[in-house]
Amino acid sequence: MSRSSWCSLLIPLALVVGVLSSTAWAGEKQPSSTALKPNVVFLFADDLSYEALAYAGNGQVKTPNLDRLAKQGTSFSHAYNMGSFSPAVCIASRSMLVTGRSVWKAQTLHAAGGKEPKNVVLWPRQMHGAGYQTFITGKWHVPWNPMLAFDVTAHVRGGMPKDVPSFYDRPHSDKPDTFDPANPGNGGYWQGGKHWSEVTADDAVEFFSASRDKSRPCFMYVAFNAPHDPRQAPQTYLDRYPTETIEVPKDFQPLYPERASIGADEKLRDEKLAPFPRTEFAVRTHRREYYALITHLDDQIGRILDAIEQTKSDRPTMVMFTADHGLACGHHGLMGKQNMYDHSIRVPLIIAGENIPQGKTIDVPVYLQDVMPTALELAGVAPGPEVHFHSLLPIVRGEQKVSNYPAIYSSYLNLQRCVVKDGFKLVVYPALPAAKLFDLQHDPLELSDLSADPNHATRKEQLFDALVAEAESISDPLDLAAARKKLFPQ
Secondary structure, three states: OOOOOOOOOOOOHHHHOOOOOOOOOOOOOOOOOOOOOOEEEEEEEOOOOOOOOOOOOOOOOOOHHHHHHHHHEEEEEEEEOOOEOOOOHHHHHHHHHHHOOOHHHHHHHHHHOOOOOOOOOOHHHHHHHOOOEEEEEEEOOOOOOHHHHOOEEEEEEOOOOOOOHHHOOOOOOOOOOOOOOOOHHHOHHHOOOOOHHHHHHHHHHHHHHHHOOOOOOEEEEEEOOOOOOOOOOOHHHHOOOOHHHOOOOOOOOOOOOOOOOOOOOOOOOHHHHOOOOOOHHHHHHHHHHHHHHHHHHHHHHHHHHHHHHHOOOOOOEEEEEEEOOOOOOOHHHOOOOOOOOHHHHEEEEEEEOOOOOOOEEEOOOEEHHHHHHHHHHHOOOOOOOOOOOOOOHHHHOOOOOOOOOOOEEEEEOOOEEEEEEOOEEEEEEOOOOEEEEEEOOOOOOOOOOOOOOHHHHHHHHHHHHHHHHHHHHOOOOOOOHHHHHHHOOO
């Protein structure tokens, strides 16, 4: 995975407090009245699939703090990432999140680079314009300068901890494992002397509890690198997950048949983590380390939630939690997130705080990037017409019962497309071309491809039309006409 230029930025909190107090970007509104505005704490995970949490039904992983947050708020069970223009899916997801643009328009902004995007006010700057003191700690992974985007910056990280060869092509059942996920000597998450997740939580707790300007609301962008690989956690967390007890996914297969045509073969960094062909032993090992790092992450989130609850404040605090995308980690013969299966494009999404229904789950399809206009609504800011995504608050409050989107679209480079509509998913591999059709209601693990079933021929074509409509609406550069001719010969 590529790393942004901010990978080595380890910025002491006190050095940059108030650095932006007198600056404003073009088109940015000046601070407005903050009397009744809530604090907004955005908690962001990396590589966290919707299905890797206890509250979502995973009986193996332990996530008591996120379970607590879900009970205290409203969770969305069908939150999606719109896709990626980069093998580093994180980059595209985060570029969409902070600009509000759909995936291909975000690509244009990302490709232009610069210290700040031209003619775009990033999410944190819009919050600043609404009177918020803005703060970041953790992963940024977009090209724009975080010190220009936020009032206060702490430990800003790049795409992932530094990796070494021993992280890859492991484990093999017939030879010793070269990687010890609990050894700080391997660097990675322990680079700098303390696990990055703990540092991120330290920064967030200190800012909310002590150093923030309590005369105005705060917007906190708390972005963990975990549970992205290298999946390193203290030994006490690994001990909770003996390898032999870890369940192998029901959709396990040694090799994904179309892997080369979809860009998810032996050449892709993420897929190199485990040996080819996949083995049940390797998948158990990787999922054990995934769960351990998730539980460690959950404990750090618990520290932040405790600090929020224990800190006296005259204004309410809203907490939003999601992830930039999911992860296969052994599903369908895949290890990465560069695919169109739900385990890789669906993420957890929770909103908790004043006047948010507690213990409620909503299955309306949304995008994870909807949290951006949701925060803007909380801040009293109307998103501009160029923002593709929508506030979740009308759905949370029960004022809206249907999705803001005719269908859910996702993509990966020019190699994969999918559309989700009315409980079905159509996946298209344009380079072959080939298609897969899944009945998500009756086959949530996406085990049975219905694309060749004549009983679903009409639905398959209707879904392809829906895919084309969504692609055109967001300026997808891929011409799907050639694939249509081969998939639906007259």
